Amino acid sequence: MLPLAPAMFWQSPWLKPLNDTTAWNTLLQGINATWSLTEVRARVLRTVQECREVVSVYLKPNRLFKGFTPGQHLMLTLPCKGVLQSRSFSLSQAPESGGVLRLTIKLKADGMVSRAVAKLKRGAVVILSQAGGEFTHANPEAGVLLLSAGSGITPMVAMLQAWAKHESRPDVLMIHSCRNESDWILRQDLQTLVHQWPQLKIRPVFTAAEGRLDPERLQALAPDFALRDTLLCGPEDFMEWIAAFYREQGLSRQLKQEHFQARRTEIRPDATRYQVFSADGRAVFDTRNGQSLLEAAEASGLNPVYGCRRGICKTCTCRKLGGTVRNQLTETLSGSGEEWIQLCVSTPVSDLHLEL
Ligand SMILES: Cc1cc2nc3c(=O)[nH]c(=O)nc-3n(C[C@H](O)[C@H](O)[C@H](O)COP(=O)(O)OP(=O)(O)OC[C@H]3O[C@@H](n4cnc5c(N)ncnc54)[C@H](O)[C@@H]3O)c2cc1C
Ligand code: FES
Incomplete structure (x- = not known):
């Protein structure tokens, strides 16, 4: 018998169990739940109640985690009622030498993942993605304006902590809007930062007492806003008026935004209705032009898996067997044949066949 070439040797069916990463992962996780050949798994070190309905979870990821730039996010996956669910946080x-990660999470009323995080015990193991996202500003040269509201403060704190370590710290003004002082997420971290970095300017806006931030207040609090690179993160209505204000001022290019919530979709009452069929030809649900397929499926009682609801994580990816959709992020039309689509950012422009 001829000797096998090395590559062929390893691909031999006799050695399949050795090439099966799933089998190896199961074996490794039997020894230590964070061990894996392929997955970033992280152990919960502790959870901390930050304020009403907000918890921070401290995680120690395994060696597969490649690090992050402050401002970035990742997907956290954990079992919720027996099914793995993923969400972006x-x-x-800021990155620290021990490699510990912190996520600070607002507990949503029916939030599957946030409520499960609040119940995590020390030592539990969760799955993480690598970090990603463009909401970063590693080396600011001009002045910076941070505009945040509610849980939108989370990436800002990571950036501030990183800038505080710079030899020449940037000129930063932060305006943070929240209901009142006790709802101010990560306030303690900011107090620590101001102590180390007295030039850091933080202007809270407590909406319960002072009303909402508006363009006049914004200009009064940050008269030189037009000269500053601006980073914006908060609820959609907060972000919408600020983005519109920057557009009016011709300053959109200096505004960087991170959206935590799904895109708001406006469905006109006269929007054309389309039907979605499953692979076996059954009519599964109705949908209207303008509505994302994810929203339409949920409205008809289905529960497709999702993560970010903004076209980032690809958790909602589904095989389209026929029909045309418009991608709401890129405004491009798909082909009419088979391809992968993301349900959260696809709206129909014809009847569809999906592999549901
Ligand atoms: C890039 C990014 C970074 C983020 N960072 C953070 C962070 O640091 N901290 C933080 O607290 N959050 C953050 N979020 C938001 C977080 O991912 C969501 O709030 C997530 O939905 C929470 O998951 P959950 O399972 O608790 O709630 P879910 O179970 O997803 O949702 C709770 C309820 O709201 C409903 N719902 C969810 N989305 C919608 C929608 N779009 N329209 C209508 N109803 C909806 C659900 O049906 C459910 O009833 C981030 C999001 C993104 C995209
Ligand atoms: S849910 Fe993240 S891409 Fe659709």
Whole structure:
């Protein structure tokens, strides 16, 4: 018998168990739940109640985690009622030498993942993605304006902590909007930062007492806003008026935004209705032009898996067997044949066949 070439040797069916990463992962996780050949798995070190309905979870990832730039986010996956669910969360503290990560999470009323995080015990193991996202500003040269509201403060704190370590710190003004002082997420971290970095300017806006931030207040608090690179993160209505204000001022190019919530979709009452069929030809649900397929499926009682609801994580990816959709992020039309689409950012422009 001829000797096998090395590559062929390893691909031999006799050695399949040795080439099966799933089998290896199961074996490794039997020894230590964070060990894996392929997955970033992280151990929960502790959870901390930050304020009403907000918890921070401190995680120690395995060696597969490649690090992050402050401002970036990752996907956290954990079992919720027996099914693995994933959601995006920003890293809320700057990278530190021990490699510990912190996520600071607002507990949503029916939030599957946020509520499960609040119940995590020390030692539990969760799955993480690598970090990603463009909401970063590693080396600011001009002045910076941070505009945040509610949980939108999380990526900002990570950036501030990183800048505080710079030899020449940037000129930063932060305006943070929240209901009142006790709802101010990560306030303690900011107090520590101001102590180390007295030039850091932080202007809270407590909406319960002072009303909402508006263009006049913004200009009064940051008269030189037009000269500053601006980073914006908060609820959609907060972000919408600020983005519109920057557009009016011709300053959109200096505004960087991170959206935590799904895109708001406006469905006109006269929007054309389309039907979605499953692979076996059954009509599964109705959808209207303008509505994302994810929203339409949920409205009809289905529960497709999702993560970010903004076209970032690809958790909602689904095989389209036929029909045309418009990608709401890129405004491009798909082909009419088979391809992968993301349900959260695809709206139909014809009847569809999906592999649901
Ligand atoms: C890049 C990025 C970074 C983020 N960083 C953070 C962070 O640092 N901290 C933080 O607290 N959050 C952050 N978020 C937001 C977080 O991912 C969401 O709030 C997530 O939905 C929470 O998951 P959950 O399972 O608790 O709630 P879910 O179970 O997803 O949702 C709770 C309820 O709201 C409903 N719902 C969810 N989305 C919608 C929608 N778009 N329209 C209508 N109803 C909806 C659900 O049906 C459910 O009833 C981030 C999001 C993104 C995209
Ligand atoms: S849910 Fe993240 S891409 Fe659709």
